[in-house]
Amino acid sequence: MREIREEYLYKVIRAPHTSEKSVRLAEKHRQYVFRVLPEANKKDVKDAIEKIFDVKVTAVRSMNLKLRKVRNMRTGKWMTKSGYKKMYVTLAEGQQINFVSEGS
Numbered sequence: 001m002r003e004i005r006e007e008y009l010y011k012v013i014r015a016p017h018t019s020e021k022s023v024r025l026a027e028k029h030r031q032y033v034f035r036v037l038p039e040a041n042k043k044d045v046k047d048a049i050e051k052i053f054d055v056k057v058t059a060v061r062s063m064n065l066k067l068r069k070v071r072n073m074r075t076g077k078w079m080t081k082s083g084y085k086k087m088y089v090t091l092a093e094g095q096q097i098n099f100v101s102e103g104s
Helices: 002-012 022-028 042-053
Strands: 015-016 031-036 057-065 066-069 078-081 084-091
Touching: 002 015, 002 042, 015 042, 022 031, 022 066, 031 042, 042 057
Parallel strands: none
Antiparallel strands: 015 031, 031 084, 057 084, 066 078
């Protein structure tokens, strides 16, 4: 059972969400944004971040982005952009996550 849980924790986090807002939040408030599985909850994300990055998480906020229709300006056709779930993770004082690997 424990092996399944650890394997699931590595699958919960899909990718870091990078935008101007997320970079600003990371620099000023120690908040990092991640795209996660749709069925993930706050406890799963907290456990996954603490295990993968070896940091202390103080708060987790979630946001579901719904499907939306967008018009392709070249063809005039309507397309659907897929929705996703993202989580805002706040770290303890003095903690940070480096996404860029050091070295070559």
